[in-house]
Amino acid sequence: MVALNIMLKVAIVNMKGGVGKTMTAIHLAAGLARHGARVLLIDADPQGNIGHALGVRIGRSIRELMLGESPMSDVIVRGVRERLDIVPSTPAAFGLDMQLAAQPSRETILARRLQGLSGYDALVIDCSPAMSLLTYNALLVASDVIVPVGMDGMAILGARQTLAGIREISTLWPDRRLDVMAILPTSVNVAATKATRAAFEAFDEHADLGSRLYRRGIRQCIDLMYAVTQGLTIWEYAPRSRAAEDYDAFVDFVRGAGDAPSERTADANKIEKRQTVV
Numbered sequence: 001m002v003a004l005n006i007m008l009k010v011a012i013v014n015m016k017g018g019v020g021k022t023m024t025a026i027h028l029a030a031g032l033a034r035h036g037a038r039v040l041l042i043d044a045d046p047q048g049n050i051g052h053a054l055g056v057r058i059g060r061s062i063r064e065l066m067l068g069e070s071p072m073s074d075v076i077v078r079g080v081r082e083r084l085d086i087v088p089s090t091p092a093a094f095g096l097d098m099q100l101a102a103q104p105s106r107e108t109i110l111a112r113r114l115q116g117l118s119g120y121d122a123l124v125i126d127c128s129p130a131m132s133l134l135t136y137n138a139l140l141v142a143s144d145v146i147v148p149v150g151m152d153g154m155a156i157l158g159a160r161q162t163l164a165g166i167r168e169i170s171t172l173w174p175d176r177r178l179d180v181m182a183i184l185p186t187s188v189n190v191a192a193t194k195a196t197r198a199a200f201e202a203f204d205e206h207a208d209l210g211s212r213l214y215r216r217g218i219r220q221c222i223d224l225m226y227a228v229t230q231g232l233t234i235w236e237y238a239p240r241s242r243a244a245e246d247y248d249a250f251v252d253f254v255r256g257a258g259d260a261p262s263e264r265t266a267d268a269n270k271i272e273k274r275q276t277v278v
């Protein structure tokens with residue numbers, strides 16, 4: 001597989017929709033940039049939410065990059081925030097699965113396009129809620145995944161399907177190393193409702209899921225929605241909100257995890273040491 005000289009390469013993935021993937025991708029990328037990292041955030045979802053959520057006008061996108069119509073340097077939108085660049089997406093990318101159906105090695109196009117890219121410390125890729133060609137491409141670039149989960153009755157199903165998809169990658173590409181850095185509860189009910197408690201218990205019944213659960217999670221916070229509709233991050237819109245505090249803590253967790261995986265054992269979130277699942 002193509003070596004990419006970036007310290008942290010993380011895909012935000014869950015086959016289930018509406019679980020907070022895009023919120024997490026944006027705030028992880030923006031949060032790392034706030035801490036001094038040079039970050040490239042790639043929108044690998046044809047819904048194209050990232051550009052809108054960060055108030056960016058979209059011209060060329062991941063579609064042109066994947067089709068070979070534009071080089072990497074032309075699709076990167078630079079300086080979206082200090083140290084934060086993005087590769088946006090648009091609904092035109094919905095056609096990529098069909099358009100690239102006959103292309104050999106189509107699952108590694110993104111990895112090859114990123115080859116030789118320099119000047120970044122972290123790469124964050126937002127995925128669509130499907131095992132589409134773009135999702136395969138993202139998982140063949142990433143070395144870690146974060147799986148956001150809404151803490152409802154279906155959360156565990158989405159997480160299991162997603163881990164199954166990741167295992168499929170290891171069957172098809174046995175030399176790939178892909179770690180689950182965290183399963184991240186989002187929209188955690190502040191009142192710790194019965195449903196939220198039941199969801200946590202369900203995760204704990206499965207060692208492979210429970211051990212990767214970032215227990216603190218991200219609490220429900222309506223400000224996140226308002227922030228995004230104004231093209232702002234939560235730190236810009238409501239820096240004292242619950243979501244600002246929780247995403248801050250999660251960014252710290254990822255920063256620590258990236259530098260010294262063993263420190264996670266001592267972390268209050270009780271994520272055990274880095275485990276290779278595939």
Ligand SMILES: Nc1ncnc2c1ncn2[C@@H]1O[C@H](COP(=O)(O)OP(=O)(O)OP(=O)(O)O)[C@@H](O)[C@H]1O
Binds near residue numbers: 045047127222
């Ligand atoms: N912690 C939270 N508190 C309140 N609302 C949230 C929280 N996290 C996400 N949301 C809201 O839930 C909705 C879905 O979030 P988001 O778009 O990040 O999910 P997604 O997994 O990327 O969805 P899709 O699968 O369609 O790409 C959005 O309206 C978002 O504002």
Ligand SMILES: [Mg+2]
Binds near residue numbers: 045049126127
């Ligand atoms: Mg999304």
